[in-house]
Amino acid sequence: MNTKKYIPTALALYFTYFIHGIGVSIIGQYKQNFADAWGADTLPDGTFDVSMVLAVIAALGLGRLISLPISGPFSDKFGRRASGLIGIGFYTLYFVGIVFAPNMYVAYAFALAGGIANSFLDTCVTPSILEIFGKNGTVANTFTKFSISIGQLLLPFMIGFVAASNMSFKVLFFVTGALLLIDGLLIAFMPFPPMNANVKPSKDGVVKKEKMxxxxxxxxxxxxxxxxxxxxxxxxxxxxxxxxxxxxxxxxxxxxxxxxxxxxxxxxxxxxxxxxxxxxxxxxxxxxxxxxxxxxxxxxxxxxxxxxxxxxxxxxxxxxxxxxxxxxxxxxxxxxxxxxxxxxxxxxxxxxxxxxxxxxxxxxxxxxxxxxxxxxxxxxxxxxxxxxxxxxxxxxxxxxxxxxxxxxxxxxxx
Missing domain, CATH: 1.20.1250.20 (MFS general substrate transporter like domains)
Structure with missing residues (x-):
């Protein structure tokens, strides 16, 4: 298999994890803003009670846990691209929807969507990276974590730039969602390797799916x-x-x-x-x-x-x-x-x-x-x-x- 052909695809997939690094951290950086928007109680020191924001952040994990049993079989049956596009669609919905949420209950639903997005990206990106890089797939897969870390490392600088420019914190959500959507359009048309391309076929030349x-x-x-x-x-x-x-x-x-x-x-x-x-x-x-x-x-x-x-x-x-x-x-x-x-x-x-x-x-x-x-x-x-x-x-x-x-x-x- 010509690995070079799929390098642009791998880079686009790594970029989804860069955005994911921002996505799982960004609400925590704006807890007071969201608490204010969702009508949280004001504490004696003048700040807002952020407990409802923490509950919404926890919904990211719950959405991931609920959808993981579905996303894996879906990826194996319908392909990595389909799984990735669903993940990108749900993540874009999360980024845009969370800033328009009028209360924590609507925000909770959008956070669940973010968790669902994460699970579909997991079952797209990891199998794809392993199939693209073959023998080097194990090492290549660790760079998904590297992509997340870069996103989390750059997020404070992005927040600082938005604040220094006197822009609404919502701008960062819109820009991130737009970048992810553009990446999704690229992934929709980029080549993906055949599933199980690195698995040795049987004597008749067919790769048979084994029972787990x-x-x-x-x-x-x-x-x-x-x-x-x-x-x-x-x-x-x-x-x-x-x-x-x-x-x-x-x-x-x-x-x-x-x-x-x-x-x-x-x-x-x-x-x-x-x-x-x-x-x-x-x-x-x-x-x-x-x-x-x-x-x-x-x-x-x-x-x-x-x-x-x-x-x-x-x-x-x-x-x-x-x-x-x-x-x-x-x-x-x-x-x-x-x-x-x-x-x-x-x-x-x-x-x-x-x-x-x-x-x-x-x-x-x-x-x-x-x-x-x-x-x-x-x-x-x-x-x-x-x-x-x-x-x-x-x-x-x-x-x-x-x-x-x-x-x-x-x-x-x-």
């Missing part, structure tokens, strides 16, 4: 989708309070270190895997092991500097493509059901978002001032489970490689 059989290894990989998501989500939702507890003057700096660490991880991991210094399955346990160690160090060494260092290390090791590598590994196990298995791993990831953060909320409430430190210990436990799962996956893959190598040697001898 879930081994213990497959369930372990799916579970890693849960544990690795829990690791970075728990950190993202407790680092600001932890920074304050440890005496950090400006806890928002942690996020900058975190984003920089994530981007460094994607670039360095791509080189390490391409140079065959590391295998994708090895990254699945090495990076979480680094995360668990760093979390424990942060718990024991309570200083402002260690939180900033931890922000970078956890951005690198926890959010630096582990989820994307888990998805790619799962796709390798189910080459003719890429859409479905992508959905399943992402469902595990979405469940982690909901369940783990609720547990973290209870721990924080019960722990009082020391709550963020207890969340750290909880995070260590979850991450260690992820390391054990990944070690098991590595062991099973090594056995499979040994059997394959032995079979090849026998054939050569014959």
């Amino acid at each position: 059989k879930f081994s213990s290894t497959a369930w372990a990989v799916i579970s890693i989708g849960f544990t690795c998501t829990a690791t970075f989500q728990l950190w993202l939702n407790c680092n600001q309070e932890l920074g304050k507890l440890y005496g950090l003057a400006d806890p928002t700096k942690i996020q900058s270190f975190y984003a920089f660490g994530t981007m460094c991880a994607i670039l360095l991991t791509a080189v390490l895997i391409n140079k065959k210094v590391l295998k994708a399955t090895q990254v699945l346990w090495i990076y979480p092991a680094i995360s668990a160690t760093m979390l424990l160090v942060i718990y024991l060494v309570q200083s402002p500097a260690i939180v900033l260092i931890g922000g970078f290390v956890l951005g690198y090791a926890a959010a630096g493509g582990v989820l994307q590598l888990a998805v790619a590994t799962a796709n390798e196990m189910f080459p003719t059901n890429k859409g479905k298995i992508t959905s399943i791993v992402m469902i595990a990831s979405s469940i982690a978002n909901y369940v783990i953060l609720n547990i973290a909320g209870m721990i924080t409430k019960a722990g009082g001032v020391e709550g963020p430190k207890y969340v750290l210990l909880f995070n260590v436990g979850i991450t260690v489970v992820g390391v054990l799962l990944a070690l098991y996956v590595n062991k099973q893959f090594s056995k499979k490689e040994s059997v394959t190598s032995g079979t090849n040697l026998e054939k050569q001898a014959v």
